[in-house]
Amino acid sequence: MIDIRGLRLWFGNLQVLNGVELKIPKNTVFAMMGPSGSGKSTILRVINRLIELYPEAKVEGEVYLDGNDIFKMDVVELRRRVQMVFQIPNPIPNLSIFENVALGPKLNKLVKSKAELFQLVKESLEKAQLWDEVKDRLKTPAGKLSGGQQQRLCIARALAFNPEVVLMDEPTANLDPENTAKVEELIVDMKKERTVVVVTHYPPQAARISDYVAFLYKGTIVESGAVREVFTNPRHELTEKYVTGKVY
Amino acid sequence: MFGLVLLFSVVVYLLSIFLLMAIKFKWGMRLAGSISLVVISGMMIVFLYEAWPALEQYGFGLLTTAGWDPPREEYGLLPAIIGTLITSAVAIAIAVPLAISIAVTINEMLPRSLRTIFASLVDLIAAMPTVIFGLWGLFVLGPALADFINTAVGEYVAAPLSLLTASILLAIMITPYAAAVIREGYALVPKVVEEAIYSVGATKLEAVFIKLKYVKNYIFGGLFLALGRAMGETVAVAMVIGGNYSRLPQSLLESGITLSSLIALQFPNAAAYAYMIPVLFTAALMVAVLGLVINGVAIYILYKTQI
Numbered sequence: 001m002i003d004i005r006g007l008r009l010w011f012g013n014l015q016v017l018n019g020v021e022l023k024i025p026k027n028t029v030f031a032m033m034g035p036s037g038s039g040k041s042t043i044l045r046v047i048n049r050l051i052e053l054y055p056e057a058k059v060e061g062e063v064y065l066d067g068n069d070i071f072k073m074d075v076v077e078l079r080r081r082v083q084m085v086f087q088i089p090n091p092i093p094n095l096s097i098f099e100n101v102a103l104g105p106k107l108n109k110l111v112k113s114k115a116e117l118f119q120l121v122k123e124s125l126e127k128a129q130l131w132d133e134v135k136d137r138l139k140t141p142a143g144k145l146s147g148g149q150q151q152r153l154c155i156a157r158a159l160a161f162n163p164e165v166v167l168m169d170e171p172t173a174n175l176d177p178e179n180t181a182k183v184e185e186l187i188v189d190m191k192k193e194r195t196v197v198v199v200t201h202y203p204p205q206a207a208r209i210s211d212y213v214a215f216l217y218k219g220t221i222v223e224s225g226a227v228r229e230v231f232t233n234p235r236h237e238l239t240e241k242y243v244t245g246k247v248y
Numbered sequence: 249m250f251g252l253v254l255l256f257s258v259v260v261y262l263l264s265i266f267l268l269m270a271i272k273f274k275w276g277m278r279l280a281g282s283i284s285l286v287v288i289s290g291m292m293i294v295f296l297y298e299a300w301p302a303l304e305q306y307g308f309g310l311l312t313t314a315g316w317d318p319p320r321e322e323y324g325l326l327p328a329i330i331g332t333l334i335t336s337a338v339a340i341a342i343a344v345p346l347a348i349s350i351a352v353t354i355n356e357m358l359p360r361s362l363r364t365i366f367a368s369l370v371d372l373i374a375a376m377p378t379v380i381f382g383l384w385g386l387f388v389l390g391p392a393l394a395d396f397i398n399t400a401v402g403e404y405v406a407a408p409l410s411l412l413t414a415s416i417l418l419a420i421m422i423t424p425y426a427a428a429v430i431r432e433g434y435a436l437v438p439k440v441v442e443e444a445i446y447s448v449g450a451t452k453l454e455a456v457f458i459k460l461k462y463v464k465n466y467i468f469g470g471l472f473l474a475l476g477r478a479m480g481e482t483v484a485v486a487m488v489i490g491g492n493y494s495r496l497p498q499s500l501l502e503s504g505i506t507l508s509s510l511i512a513l514q515f516p517n518a519a520a521y522a523y524m525i526p527v528l529f530t531a532a533l534m535v536a537v538l539g540l541v542i543n544g545v546a547i548y549i550l551y552k553t554q555i
Binding site for chain 1: 360439440442443444446447448449450451454462464
């Protein structure tokens with residue numbers, strides 16, 4: 001379970017998050033929705049500390065992963081346990097399909113032999129429903145895949161770690177409907193073994209795939225709760241306007 | 249005479265371009281695009297024309313024998329060719345790792361405010377007149393290097409002016425060129441790729457290696473730019489290489505000669521001998537051919553590894 005307390009964040013002088021409080025239960029799909037610029041993606045980048053790649057960002061507040069303060073954890077271990085799938089599919093384009101999935105396990109010494117590595121890559125690609133499409137060209141550079149395939153490759157890359165948490169930053173924003181359906185199916189499937197935090201700015205998607213949902217507006221959580229509750233009986237006027245498509 | 253003919257034909261060529269542009273723009277532009285081809289082949293033709301008497305007299309042996317005895321009209325360019333290849337190779341071997349380290353340091357280690365300053369400083373080294381390096385190499389680097397080696401080995405083995413001095417001086421001079429290209433490429437690694445690398449649990453060092461692999465085309469580019477500079481560099485090398493024209497160097501610690509420094513050091517007395525001017529033109533032709541071949545190979549490799 002992820003526990004975010006009093007999270008505030010600035011990019012330079014611009015305050016992006018003002019006091020975010022969130023509890024994300026284990027083995028659920030948790031959707032964060034809200035208009036562009038409300039700070040959804042930024043929260044994800046705090047949870048796996050990728051925010052530290054942005055030198056101008058300043059973070060205050062506490063985030064706990066299963067009771068451990070993430071800012072005191074080893075950052076490499078944290079990123080191994082908390083995987084991320086990005087809005088723009090971002091396999092490392094010059095590495096092959098196989099290497100893209102194998103890179104993480106190799107760097108983190110999760111496997112002992114080549115056979116084991118191959119097995120892990122195969123299973124990950126199968127879980128991401130990509131194996132059948134790429135099994136004959138595992139050595140092709142990942143940059144040559146289509147956008148939807150690249151995104152599923154990124155999901156396979158994340159799954160190769162067997163992570164506790166998968167963060168997804170608008171994973172279907174750049175995909176066609178067919179690939180969107182596949183990725184949504186994967187998300188629902190993933191929650192059997194892990195927690196999925198998915199950012200979306202499309203309320204129907206949140207309604208389709210998530211168990212819990214939070215609505216962000218200008219860096220503050222306006223409302224959060226079980227998905228049925230928030231969608232059918234919103235307590236806040238802004239939430240109602242958003243889920244009915246009146247605020248973007 | 250021949251030069252005048254060539255100049256005339258270039259002028260005619262330029263005029264025809266303007267004329268064509270006025271009549272049919274597309275063809276005029278195509279002709280203008282081929283201008284570099286015309287200039288390069290024009291230069292090659294001139295070199296070949298001027299070098300021809302020597303090639304006729306000495307044949308291919310001019311390139312494969314050692315010897316330099318102008319009063320007897322005996323010439324051989326092998327020591328200069330070998331010297332050029334050796335000094336460039338050693339210089340590149342030193343310069344490229346250095347350039348990569350500089351590029352990574354600027355992009356990864358330095359605080360943001362210092363990056364531009366440091367990068368400009370490195371660029372400034374490239375902008376310095378080469379004769380300054382030559383003077384420093386002649387009076388500081390050469391003696392220091394010879395002292396160091398003679399102390400280390402314990403007897404008199406190294407001269408201050410040697411192939412090694414020239415190579416190290418070259419390495420210092422070409423590093424900024426390679427560093428500039430690699431640095432620019434490294435800074436172009438997209439943020440999404442960087443995030444991908446860190447999100448698979450890479451440490452900073454591992455991330456640097458993955459990013460270097462991502463920008464390998466820029467590393468190649470920097471390498472070949474630097475190689476071109478190293479092979480063509482004249483004044484500084486002429487000052488520190490020792491000017492050993494006639495003997496094949498047996499080791500890096502001996503004095504030697506390169507093609508371009510040979511031309512620079514010998515042209516003042518060339519007119520006094522029957523065949524020296526054509527021989528120097530042969531040397532110039534060799535520099536040009538080596539440069540073209542190396543850049544051709546570079547372009548081929550880049551084309552093959554393109555993703």
